[in-house]
Amino acid sequence: MFRFSTTPLDESVLRAELSDPxxxxxxxxxxxxxxxxxxxxxxxxxxxxxxxLAIKEGERIIAEAIARFGVEHAACVHRxxxxxIGDEAVWVGVTARHRxxxxxxxxxxIDEVKHRVPIWKKEHYENGDSGWVNCERCATHGHAHDRDxxxxxxxxxxxxxxxxxxxxxxxxxxxxxxxxxxVLVVGCGGLGVPVMTYxxxxxxxxxxxxxxxxxxxxxxxxxxxxxxxxxxxxxVELAAARLHALNPDVEIHAHALRVEAATATELIAPYSLxxxxxxxxxxKFMLNDTCVRLRKPVIFASVYQYEGQLQVVRPDRAxxxxxxxxxxxxxxxxxxxxxxxxxxxxxxxxxGSLQALEALKLLLELPGQLSEEIMVMDLLTLSITRIRTRRxxxxxxxxQARSEPGDVELSFESLExxxxxxxxVIDIREPHELARLATPCSNFRHLPLAQLLHxxxxxxxxxxxxxxxxxxxxxxxxxxxxxxxxxxDAFSLRGGIAALTSAMARLPVLKA
Numbered sequence: 062m063f064r065f066s067t068t069p070l071d072e073s074v075l076r077a078e079l080s081d082p083x084x085x086x087x088x089x090x091x092x093x094x095x096x097x098x099x100x101x102x103x104x105x106x107x108x109x110x111x112x113x114l115a116i117k118e119g120e121r122i123i124a125e126a127i128a129r130f131g132v133e134h135a136a137c138v139h140r141x142x143x144x145x146i147g148d149e150a151v152w153v154g155v156t157a158r159h160r161x162x163x164x165x166x167x168x169x170x171i172d173e174v175k176h177r178v179p180i181w182k183k184e185h186y187e188n189g190d191s192g193w194v195n196c197e198r199c200a201t202h203g204h205a206h207d208r209d210x211x212x213x214x215x216x217x218x219x220x221x222x223x224x225x226x227x228x229x230x231x232x233x234x235x236x237x238x239x240x241x242x243x244v245l246v247v248g249c250g251g252l253g254v255p256v257m258t259y260x261x262x263x264x265x266x267x268x269x270x271x272x273x274x275x276x277x278x279x280x281x282x283x284x285x286x287x288x289x290x291x292x293x294x295x296x297v298e299l300a301a302a303r304l305h306a307l308n309p310d311v312e313i314h315a316h317a318l319r320v321e322a323a324t325a326t327e328l329i330a331p332y333s334l335x336x337x338x339x340x341x342x343x344x345k346f347m348l349n350d351t352c353v354r355l356r357k358p359v360i361f362a363s364v365y366q367y368e369g370q371l372q373v374v375r376p377d378r379a380x381x382x383x384x385x386x387x388x389x390x391x392x393x394x395x396x397x398x399x400x401x402x403x404x405x406x407x408x409x410x411x412x413g414s415l416q417a418l419e420a421l422k423l424l425l426e427l428p429g430q431l432s433e434e435i436m437v438m439d440l441l442t443l444s445i446t447r448i449r450t451r452r453x454x455x456x457x458x459x460x461q462a463r464s465e466p467g468d469v470e471l472s473f474e475s476l477e478x479x480x481x482x483x484x485x486v487i488d489i490r491e492p493h494e495l496a497r498l499a500t501p502c503s504n505f506r507h508l509p510l511a512q513l514l515h516x517x518x519x520x521x522x523x524x525x526x527x528x529x530x531x532x533x534x535x536x537x538x539x540x541x542x543x544x545x546x547x548x549x550d551a552f553s554l555r556g557g558i559a560a561l562t563s564a565m566a567r568l569p570v571l572k573a
Contacts (some may be wrong), residue, residue, distance in 0.1 A: 079136060088166070109182075110139070118275060243265075269328075335360070373423070523557045
């Protein structure tokens with residue numbers, strides 16, 4: 062993007078390097094050696110530069126122009142060595158979709174190069190004198206690209222990503238990756254506030270926000286994006302407005318709802334990355350299951366009082382998911398949330414910031430990404446523990462993702478009808494579930510889920526099986542696992558025993 066040349070410049074070749082059929086605007090600047098400077102006649106020039114630093118700073122300027130003005134391509138070539146009067150000393154070229162962006166970016170680049178890049182010229186005068194001059198002396202004071210803007214634009218701030226573009230691992234190419242990225246943030250609370258704030262500030266092109274809650278006064282000590290005057294308003298609408306004010310270039314999609322299994326796939330599908338910022342296990346596991354099926358990365362964080370944990374699930378890279386560690390979701394209510402257990406505001410803020418960092422590392426393909434492990438941090442002691450995770454061969458959600466498409470769920474009026482159709486009924490619920498609600502069937506086998514998945518040697522693959530659980534979710538996952546292992550006639554009872562109970566309740570009562 063920025064380079065030096067010891068030979069004359071060929072504008073046609075340089076212009077061809079920027080050619081792009083998607084661009085309708087092209088602007089170029091050419092600087093020539095003139096025969097006078099500051100009242101003295103000049104015979105020739107010599108240019109020198111501290112090249113390692115100059116190239117680094119020049120590339121940074123080009124990247125800033127691309128990000129700031131939204132142009133497609135930009136380049137600058139500066140001569141070094143001996144030049145004669147009339148020789149071209151510097152060339153800047155910009156191609157953009159529209160001419161205005163090209164003009165402004167071109168002006169920005171030449172002004173910044175003159176002010177910031179360490180280049181010196183030695184002027185040889187007709188009277189025999191000579192001297193080295195920093196090129197900044199030849200640039201006008203103040204940035205012309207600011208003075209020449211429209212009056213309303215001169216004071217209007219624009220997103221500036223220069224500090225992150227300056228990172229070698231990011232650069233203009235990384236900024237473009239962020240601009241093209243689409244991230245779904247589920248939860249606009251203590252975790253979600255730093256996540257969505259940092260992603261928007263970084264220039265992530267499209268951010269989806271999901272939250273069905275309204276702001277409460279008790280939220281504010283940790284959800285610092287909002288204000289006391291906002292209490293009672295939908296969080297997702299407040300967040301969308303704040304993010305738009307922070308970075309109007311970012312496209313924000315606000316969904317004032319709770320994620321449910323029936324709508325999760327449709328909601329998640331348009332995004333390349335999901336970040337879970339919720340405070341309940343049922344939603345976390347539902348997001349896990351959906352993202353595994355869609356093969357989309359999802360970043361989880363949970364906090365409890367002074368500690369928390371962070372996990373990145375990469376089903377697109379065959380990584381471990383939540384169910385590889387916890388096959389069954391912890392029931393909500395067994396572990397207190399922030400309202401019940403209490404929390405200091407910086408705790409979710411810290412873990413939300415870590416989620417945002419992992420998201421940017423993933424989107425930018427940076428090294429050091431959290432992988433195949435859970436990071437646990439105690440913020441009272443600042444101790445960190447890393448727990449290795451491994452993808453479970455019998456993980457029901459991974460098995461479901463691998464299985465062939467097709468309807469593996471069946472509905473029956475009663476389990477007796479399933480027996481009549483030749484199915485062997487297997488209830489995979491836990492013993493305490495059976496004690497609370499018996500299997501409504503005269504002939505069935507009881508195999509708890511863990512036992513079924515680890516040991517089903519006495520189940521001939523040629524037989525027909527109907528798996529039954531409380532609501533149909535575990536039996537469906539287990540059915541996909543069996544299908545992947547050759548049990549082509551394994552099926553799941555749609556809706557589980559709850560559906561049978563509901564159907565029985567709707568039957569008319571016959572009176573004698």
